[in-house]
Amino acid sequence: MAAVGGTAVQDHVALAEIELCGELIIAASAAEDRLSLESIDEVLRVERQERDS
Template sequence: MVTLSAPTVSDHVALAEIELCGELMIAASAAIGERLSADRIDEVLDVKVSTDRTTVPRQGEHRG
């Protein structure tokens, strides 16, 4: 018999992560081309990108 416990904070976090992964999969399946651009990923995840130089660069991004 399975005992169900009360939802925890980690349950809510896990559900939010699953929802975001689903959004990315939907966007990827609708994308033209092989990969989603970093800008498109930010748009799907509703990420506000700062142009401040103190931010960490995205993967593959090179600063000059």
């Protein structure tokens, strides 16, 4: 039996991952071709660090 009184548990990390997946799906569906790695990084808000050789 479910508890009464609003005892819902939220996993904030999981919710953030679901939101990012949704944004990636939207970007992919709007693109005419496959998304580049740079486009994927932009959608997922990933910053690439340049390595000095």
